[in-house]
Structures are given as structure tokens and as C-alpha cells.
Amino acid sequence: MRPIDLAREHGLSAQAIRNYDAAGILPPADRSDTGYRRYAPLHAQALRAFLALRGGHGHERATEIMRATHRGDIESAYRLIDATHAALQAERATRADVATALGSLSVADATSVPDRPLTVGELAHRLGVHPATLRTWETEGILCPGRDRATGYRQYGPDTVRDAEIARQLRRGGYPLPQVAKFLVALHEAGGAEALATFLDAWQDRLTTRSRALLAGAAQLDHYLTLRESPR
Incomplete structure (x- = not known):
């Protein structure tokens, strides 16, 4: 030939x-x-x-x-x-972990997100955790707070507060910190929980x-x- x-x-x-x-x-x-x-x-x-x-x-x-x-x-x-x-x-x-984490989120547990940035102490009180826990979550890439220009103190805006509340729910469900961080990355990339569900379906089809x-x-x-x- x-x-x-x-x-x-x-x-x-x-x-x-x-x-x-x-x-x-x-x-x-x-x-x-x-x-x-x-x-x-x-x-x-x-x-x-x-x-x-x-x-x-x-x-x-x-x-x-x-x-x-x-x-x-x-x-x-x-x-x-x-x-x-x-x-x-x-x-x-990884896809299964993200899908399971999405199913673990309870809409009923979500509270209204404040319209102003919170301090470390305020957010810790809101979540019922120690301030050191929030710093650990930041180190693990779960939270990315801003900084006050005058004082340099951490400021947790509405999006970060939402991430913190999701992290708290997942941690209560027994998820280790790396999996929590992985889930939040996927959530951000997809553009929200509803978009993430669609993204997960497409991901499964690709697999x-x-x-x-x-x-x-x-x-x-x-x-x-x-x-x-x-x-x-």
C-alpha cells in the first residue's frame, strides 16, 4: 500500500x-x-x-x-x-468530591450576607469559630480576605463571608481542608451553585x-x- x-x-x-x-x-x-x-x-x-x-x-x-x-x-x-x-x-x-460537597450544602443554613466587610472577630463570632481557624483557612487557600488600607487588618467582604459559611458547613460535614478548598475553587470557576451543577454534568460527560x-x-x-x- x-x-x-x-x-x-x-x-x-x-x-x-x-x-x-x-x-x-x-x-x-x-x-x-x-x-x-x-x-x-x-x-x-x-x-x-x-x-x-x-x-x-x-x-x-x-x-x-x-x-x-x-x-x-x-x-x-x-x-x-x-x-x-x-x-x-x-x-x-475529584469530580465526585465536588459533587458530594455540593450536595452537602444546606440552603436552609445560609444566613443573609452583610453588606459591609467584617473583621476577623466579627466573622469568627458569626460562624462560631475561633479567629485562628479563619487564619488557617486563609493559609489553606479557602478564604482570601482583603486588607484595610489604613490599618492593614483583614476585611471579609460579602463573597468571602459566603465562602466562609460554605467552608463551615463542609467542615461540619467532615470534609478535610484540601477538599473544601478544591470545592470552592470549582464553585468560583463555575459561577455559582446552579452553574456548578451544570458544570458537573458536563464534566461527567467528558469523563x-x-x-x-x-x-x-x-x-x-x-x-x-x-x-x-x-x-x-
């Missing part, structure tokens, strides 16, 4: 096939007497495997997996695949799509490995 023959199946250009060949994504190809590349069914399956792997692993890691496979270092290829699965599992756990892509990539790579191991 010629480069264009491999390319046609996937709607690619012949140059793209040459680039993949040069990058080590395809196994070494024979050359005709005139110097043209000649590909076999093994190369066609290598291309299918790479394109499927790319959907779940990304271009760079899929390339690394194919290069490791071609040099016979299957253990390294498996490690690269495992690393992607581990990262996806960690992301899935599901990537999981399916990883399965498809594994299937195509397994077929490619079977062809490589078969007697010629």
Missing part, C-alpha cells in the same frame, strides 16, 4: 502518513526500488491503533505508546497506558467520553499487538 492508501481510510493526507512514519508512530516500512514507501496491513492497523489511542491519551502520549511498542518495550507502553488511567481515576474522584475512548484505543492496540506477534 502507498501512503495515500492508508490515509484514505481516515480522511487524512498522504503527507500526514509520512509525518506519522517519520515520528515513529508506524513501524518501519519497506522501500520500493524507486525509494517509495510500501505499507502492509500491519501498518494500517498501527495507524488505527494510534488514532484510537489519541482519542483517550492525547497525541503526545499516544505517540510515546506506539514508539515504545515498535522498539519492543511493551512494559513501557503499558506503564504509559496505566498512567493515563490513574490520572483519569484521580480526576473522577465518560474519555473512558470510552480509552477502551477503543486498548482494543485497537491489542489487535495491533496480535498482528505483530503472528507469524508472517
Whole structure:
């Protein structure tokens, strides 16, 4: 087969096939007497495997997996695949933590937020915690108070007070400080609880799509490995 023959199946250009060949994504190809590349069914399956792997692993890691496979270092290829699965599992756990934290918030417990900045003592009294607790939350990235220009004292505006009240609820629910900070970051990025719920649904869809892509990539790579191991 010629480069264009491999390319046609996937709607690619012949140059793209040459680039993949040069990058080590395809196994070494024979050359005709005139110097043209000649590909076999093994190369066609290598291309299918790479394109499927790319959907779940990304271009760079899929390339690394194919290069490791071609040099016979299957253990390294498996490690690269495992690393992607581990990262996806960690992301899935993060999404679950944020979703659980969102469900733990009680609207009934929320009180009206003051329209003026509060001092450390005022906010601590409002929440029923020690002022040192608020400073710890600041260190952990949960709260970001402003500062009075004249005195340099901390000032907790309405948004920060709301974050503090959310943090208090989550802490009462047993959430460790890193998870509380993670939740508030997600809440800010999404633009509020309602937007966060929509964001979480979209996040779950992305995770599901990537999981399916990883399965498809594994299937195509397994077929490619079977062809490589078969007697010629």
C-alpha cells in the first residue's frame, strides 16, 4: 500500500502518513526500488491503533505508546497506558468530591450576607469559630480576605463571608481542608451553585467520553499487538 492508501481510510493526507512514519508512530516500512514507501496491513492497523489511542491519551502520549511498542518495550507502553488511567481515576474522584460537597450544602443554613466587610472577630463570632481557624483557612487557600488600607487588618467582604459559611458547613460535614478548598475553587470557576451543577454534568460527560475512548484505543492496540506477534 502507498501512503495515500492508508490515509484514505481516515480522511487524512498522504503527507500526514509520512509525518506519522517519520515520528515513529508506524513501524518501519519497506522501500520500493524507486525509494517509495510500501505499507502492509500491519501498518494500517498501527495507524488505527494510534488514532484510537489519541482519542483517550492525547497525541503526545499516544505517540510515546506506539514508539515504545515498535522498539519492543511493551512494559513501557503499558506503564504509559496505566498512567493515563490513574490520572483519569484521580480526576473522577475529584469530580465526585465536588459533587458530594455540593450536595452537602444546606440552603436552609445560609444566613443573609452583610453588606459591609467584617473583621476577623466579627466573622469568627458569626460562624462560631475561633479567629485562628479563619487564619488557617486563609493559609489553606479557602478564604482570601482583603486588607484595610489604613490599618492593614483583614476585611471579609460579602463573597468571602459566603465562602466562609460554605467552608463551615463542609467542615461540619467532615470534609478535610484540601477538599473544601478544591470545592470552592470549582464553585468560583463555575459561577455559582446552579452553574456548578451544570458544570458537573458536563464534566461527567467528558469523563465518560474519555473512558470510552480509552477502551477503543486498548482494543485497537491489542489487535495491533496480535498482528505483530503472528507469524508472517
